[in-house]
Amino acid sequence: MAMDYGTAGSLRIDLSALVANYRTIAAQVAPAAVAGVVKADAYGLGAVPVSHALLDAGCRHFFVAHLGEAKALKPHLPADATLYILNGLRPGAEAECAAIGAVPVLNALVQLDAWAATARASGGTLPGVVQVDSGMSRLGLTPEELAILRAQPERLDGIDVQLVMTHLACADEPSSPVNADQRALFDQIAVQFPSVPRSIDNSGGAMAPDVRHGDIVRAGIALYGGAPHGPPNPMAAVVALDAYIMQLRQVPAGAGVGYGLTHHCDRPTQVATISVGYADGWPRHVSGRGSAYIGGLRVPVIGRVSMDSMALDVTDLPADLLYPGAPVELLGPHQRIDDVAAQAGTISYEILTRLGSRYDRTYLPAILESIEP
Numbered sequence: 001m002a003m004d005y006g007t008a009g010s011l012r013i014d015l016s017a018l019v020a021n022y023r024t025i026a027a028q029v030a031p032a033a034v035a036g037v038v039k040a041d042a043y044g045l046g047a048v049p050v051s052h053a054l055l056d057a058g059c060r061h062f063f064v065a066h067l068g069e070a071k072a073l074k075p076h077l078p079a080d081a082t083l084y085i086l087n088g089l090r091p092g093a094e095a096e097c098a099a100i101g102a103v104p105v106l107n108a109l110v111q112l113d114a115w116a117a118t119a120r121a122s123g124g125t126l127p128g129v130v131q132v133d134s135g136m137s138r139l140g141l142t143p144e145e146l147a148i149l150r151a152q153p154e155r156l157d158g159i160d161v162q163l164v165m166t167h168l169a170c171a172d173e174p175s176s177p178v179n180a181d182q183r184a185l186f187d188q189i190a191v192q193f194p195s196v197p198r199s200i201d202n203s204g205g206a207m208a209p210d211v212r213h214g215d216i217v218r219a220g221i222a223l224y225g226g227a228p229h230g231p232p233n234p235m236a237a238v239v240a241l242d243a244y245i246m247q248l249r250q251v252p253a254g255a256g257v258g259y260g261l262t263h264h265c266d267r268p269t270q271v272a273t274i275s276v277g278y279a280d281g282w283p284r285h286v287s288g289r290g291s292a293y294i295g296g297l298r299v300p301v302i303g304r305v306s307m308d309s310m311a312l313d314v315t316d317l318p319a320d321l322l323y324p325g326a327p328v329e330l331l332g333p334h335q336r337i338d339d340v341a342a343q344a345g346t347i348s349y350e351i352l353t354r355l356g357s358r359y360d361r362t363y364l365p366a367i368l369e370s371i372e373p
C-alpha cells in the first residue's frame, strides 16, 4: 500500500487478532453467545469493518450506545443480526428506533412504558431488552420499579422481551466480592422474567473463571485487545500506531523542552519531535513520563505533549534509526493500550476511543480458515 504522507501517523487494525479475541471469549463463555459491543465506533476502530469481521466469525448480536450509532450501523448488518441500543431511548426517539428495527435497552419504567405504547399504537409487538440495576446505580430498573412491574405486568404488553440484563460494577477485579453479590441479586431478579435469556457480563465478567455467564456476554474492550483484568493479558493486540520523526535537534545541557519548559536537559541531548500530540488522542497526561519505541528501543517522552507533536529524548539511540520520517512505535509489540493507559493514569478504553481521525488507517483482514466457531 502506498505511503500516506498527509497524516499524523499510521494506525493498523488487525481484524484477525479481533477474531482471535472473539474466539477466545467464545471458548471461555460457551455455551453463552458473544455479542460485539461496537459503541463509540467500535471504541474508535471502525464499527463497520469491526462488525463485518465479527459477523464473518459468527457473531449475531451487536450493541451500540445511541440511536444515531444504530442508524449508521444497521444498514451494514444482515437481517439475522440484532442491534441493541445500550443507552435506551430518549423520550421521543421511539418511532425512529422502531422504524430502523433496533432493539432498545429499556433502562427505566418510563422508557418501558413509552416503548410499550409505541408497540400498541402500531398494533403489534416490538422487541426490547430490560436492564435492571443490580447495584451499580447507573442504568436499569430499580427495585422499586421492578416491584411496580410485578404488580402491573400488563405494562409489558406489546414488548417482546428478548433479554434481561444487568451490568457489573467491578468486573475488572474478578476477586471483588461485589461481583458475586451482583450476580446473586440478578439471579433473583431475573426470575421475574421467566424463560427470557440473560446477559450479565462485559469483558471482565466474561473472562472471569468459574462463573455462569448467562446467555449472551457483551464484549467490548477484550475484543479490541484490552486486558479484561490486571496482567497477564490473554487478548491479542488489535491496534498498532506509528508516528514519525518530524525533526531532530541537538540541544546543550540545561536547555528546556516544550511548553512551560517543564523538562530541562541534564546532558547534551538529541531531541526528536514526533508527529502525534493530544489532538491525535495521545494523552497529555503522559507528559514527562510516557514512552515510545524506535527500532524496538525505549525512548522517554520529555516535556509536555503538544497538540500536534511531542518530544522524545533519543540521545542514546543508534544514529541509523534517527532521520526525518523515521517510524516511531506508539502502540505495537513493545507498548500496548494498557501500558499507555497506566502511564496516563487512565484505562485502555479511553486511550482507544480517543485515537481520533488524523491517522491513515489500514485494516489487516481477518483470515478465516475452516476453524470451528
Ligand SMILES: *Cc1c(COP(=O)(O)O)cnc(C)c1O
Binding pocket: 037, 039, 086, 167, 201, 202, 203, 204, 218, 219, 220, 221, 222
Ligand atoms: C460498554 C459496555 C459493555 C462493554 O464493556 P467492556 O468492558 O468493554 O467489555 C458491556 N455492557 C454495557 C452495559 C456497556 O455499557
